[in-house]
Amino acid sequence: MVARNKELTDTKAELERVRQLYHKVREESEIINEKQWVLTEHRATMEVKTEECAVELAAEKERHITTEVELRRVTARYSTELERIIRECQE
Numbered sequence: 001m002v003a004r005n006k007e008l009t010d011t012k013a014e015l016e017r018v019r020q021l022y023h024k025v026r027e028e029s030e031i032i033n034e035k036q037w038v039l040t041e042h043r044a045t046m047e048v049k050t051e052e053c054a055v056e057l058a059a060e061k062e063r064h065i066t067t068e069v070e071l072r073r074v075t076a077r078y079s080t081e082l083e084r085i086i087r088e089c090q091e
Helices: 002-090
Strands: none
Touching: none
């Protein structure tokens, strides 16, 4: 009977220890899930910002190309005008 009571007491103590571990694991799991949710939100925000930056970069490249084309056009016009002026001065 004494051995049985000791075994029962030991089993209860082990069950209590396991119950406490279970609750600790559940709490830690909830914390991890909350952090994962926050990280998922941050990732979604970063994906949107990355997409916005890609659009801005494409627009900036287009403006750059347009500016280069305009610069070439103005340079060609300037060169032509300069040559005309030089010829007039030489005549």
